[in-house]
Amino acid sequence: MKKVKVLHFFGRMDIGGAETFVINLFRNINREKIHFEFAVLNSEKGYYDDEINQLGGKIHILPSPKKNFNKYKEQVMKIIVKNEIDVVHSHVHFFQVLTSV
Secondary structure (H helix, E strand, O other), X not given: OXXXXXXXXXXXXXXXXXXXXXXHHHHHOXXXXXXXXXXXXXXXXXXXXXXXXXXXXXXXXXXXXXXXXXHHHHHHHHHHHHOXXXXXXXOOHHHHHXXXX
């Protein structure tokens, strides 16, 4: 069976309610069946970045949509296509505009 690939959108993977909840899921899912990737806007290292990498996840740093929305949108679509993402889940209100398309 094909592994389901999920892309989560966050500002940065720091200690926060949604971030901690998703990391707890990531720690306990069957990683042979489900793969998590993360798209973030902040290039500064987040609290959970090392753990994400240790668990086999991938972090994508996106350009600011406020500076150049078209470049941002292009990068998101490239990540989704290149990494064969099956599910996109936004935890940040701004990302919902693009992820709803």
